[in-house]
Amino acid sequence: MNALVSLGKIFKFNGGVHPPENKAQSTQLPIAKLSLPASLVLPLRQHVGNIPKVKVSVGDHVLKGQLLAEAEGMVSAAIHAPTSGTITAIAEAIIPHPSGLPDHCITLQPDGLDTWIDHHGIDWRNTDKRTLVNSLRLSGIVGLGGATFPTHVKLNADGRSGVHTLVINAAECEPYITCDDMLMRERATEIVQGIAIAQHLLGATQVLIGIEDNKPEAIAAMQQAIANSTMQVVVVPTLYPSGDARRLVHLLLGEEIPYNKRATEVGIQVFNVATVLALHRFFDIGEPSISRIVSMTGNVSQPRNFEVLFGTPLMHLVDAAGGAKPDTTHFIMGGPMMGFNLPEANVPITKAANCIIAASPNLFAPPPPAMPCIRCARCADACPVSLQPQELYWFAKSDNFEKARDYKLFDCIECGACSYVCPSDIPLVQYYRYAKSEIIAADKAKEAADLARERNEARLARIEREKLERAQKHAERAQAAKTDANKDLNTGNQQAVRSETSEATQATPADANDAKKVAIAAAIERAKAQKLNSTAELKSDVAKPAQASTESQTDASADEAKKAAIAAAIARAKAQKAAALQSGVAPKNVEAASTSVQQEIAEIDARRQAVGITPVEQPPQAQADKQAAIAAAIARAKAQKAAAEAAKAAETSEKKD
């Protein structure tokens, strides 16, 4: 396992493509700091994982770097104020997501003073690692390479990670994107300081910095910055997708991370170069994650890299780059291989935005109509995962999902190399995305059905048991009444009255006990659901780049989602009713639970309130969170429906051709 690197040795992966780089345009000018926009819109969901919990309210004045929303659950990331100003709204707004649907955002109106909150670095070398990682939860730092996976999750909390090698991903293999390149050219020393922190936290003995050979200035700067350390810069050939974490690890170490394992399980951890810089700023200076470098390129007058505050409107960035040329049709977030069309030009810049490309028909010609697959297997030659894309296409097209899974569909990283080389111009990746979402939806449905069956069986058993218990109680009571009547007629009467009332409200001690059991069961269910959710996310997210993970989170077919949405609405209504019944008691934070679980919980709550048990304390934000979750579920379902329709459309158009 202790792989040692002999300098200069590169372990090639299968395939890969070398598209025109188009990086020179945006590297002519140094990184510029973007001016303050009129307002900042901060989506709560800028990372992979749970929506963070909002800690401010409309009207609050906040300072630069102040916590606006804190990480909720294990996989989540905090949001901070990128500048000082006033919170003007906490509401839905359009976010940079392929679905084009709105999500919860905090709107901040800058006061122009840019006043920092009191902040300072910490002596991380002499601080307990657990404390460091816990404090990292407050940093808002996520993977800035585009995957946006919360960084504190990647740094094992126990500080004994078993990681021997830290790989710094500075390959930046996608065309057009140059933010990491410029960052290394200009801030190599700070990057190396950040690497030292990551190395310290992981206890890694070896540090390898992988950079593609098309960035000579960055390579030189990094080599200079690491001069007096044991770190190594490894120059890798320019070949897309060498920046994919698994591909890069293979290039540098010759090690294939098993498909079902994370890098850390084989003693390797991969961090993007911008992420480690964020670590440096957080630990050495105390600055949370409030900005990033964004390449603004493509069809703009002056392509350039900017340091952009999160929440900055896209058009503010476009204007700073000299404005979009007249024939610009839309904007792409990410690179031309894995990026996506932004739904509107007024979306905010988020943590995932490494590059914005102004697109025109000149730059990206619309693809010609697809021809049939001629089985030339160029896609297989280009696939960096050694898949058989032509077979996967065939299976996806014929809805033969089981076969697609057998042929390792889920190992596909959606890099697009197959589509790039396809002579028939088949949108292969879209077929894979479609098949993946269909399979995931089917799996979820099956899981839900299993869960429902289990719960129903448990419920029937409980009803049976309660019936028996009640019968026994009746018998006992009858016995007691008999003896009491003999003792004291007066008290006996009272007792009878009391027992009558209590029977009506079902509040006998035994029943209260039952309710408690139900509550405990519900709590366990919730925990299970949450765990399920988070593990699923972990699995899908670590392995895949950002676009892949957002896609894979689409979780139900349109029809089912509609039903689920209705069920959720009913659940919400019930919960609200229950809340109204007992004011001051808000429903639980059930954001992570599935809709069916939510409904169940709502019912339990209602039952408990009837017995007069106060539900466990909950944050007032929970209600908003739940609504957000439901809205998000609907949004996801809609997006999925759109995707399915589009895939169908693509298929029909192909058939026609």
Add this chain to the structure above:
Amino acid sequence: MIRSPYISDAPSVSTIMGKVLLALVPAIAVYVWMYGGGILITLTLATLTALLTEALMLQLRDRPVKPFLSDYSAVITAWLLALAIPPLTPWWLIVLGTAFAIIFAKQLYGGLGYNPFNPAMVGYAVLLISFPVLMTKWPAALQLAQTPLSFSEQWQFIFSGQLPQGVLIDAVTSATPLDYLKTQLKLEQDISVIQSAPLFGTLGGKGSEYVAVAYLLGGLYLWQQKIISWHLPTAFLGVLALFSAAFWLADAAHYASPVFHLFSGASMLCAFFIITDPVSGPTTPRGKLYFAGGVAIITYLIRVYGGYPDGVAFAVIFMNICVPLIDIYTQPRVFGHEK
């Protein structure tokens, strides 16, 4: 909706097919030089038939005609069939074969990309079985023929079946080297004696060996252009050479040399142009080796023990049947998975 990748860099299907046609041009030129211009007539007839039947079938199948006609795949089928059958045959033979190949072997299976069998080889097999006599009437190389036919005389023969006054069919045709070898071996002749006949050249048959070399050159061009991978031709020629070498080394008097097998019959055409058809062939690298090796072995067995002088068409069709199986069992190891 994610539509990435937004960029692509691939030759279109038309470009790929066009390069295959281009790679056949040297062989056609040598053919004309060795056998006269008659082949150009057959090629033209085949091309027209292919385009017409393809258009007709697309129309009947309610598919757009223009994009599929301009992918040149039908033209390739036509050319390969025309080059595979004897050039001095009545016009209707090539028309029938081409039409069958396009209609039955290609369009009825769903057109481009869906045919399990190599259409040209299906057309060839149908003609060989239906018209065995015509299919073995190969013209002699011009330098060998008693009375070499001019282009107009070949034209006349193809369309009317008329030979010039006083010329008999045997004067313009001859057995192919493979055919001659087979019949003479049955007469218990020694290989060395058989191959001293004027029919034989240095590598294979006189005249036809140059065509074979031209196929080889065209094939190398396709390899250089990354239209075909090395796997198929190398495995086919390698296994054919190995197999024939084994027999030849054991008994040189009764088995022809590997060089003869490589440069005779349809070996070179098969290695670079027939088995390299991506649609009806396997897609995995290992599968390509098995497929081509299988074609080579069957071809050799038919040549030596079968009822026909050459066996490429049947070997290819048989191996086409095996393609799904080959593909299933030769899946490459996926990144991060155990074997």
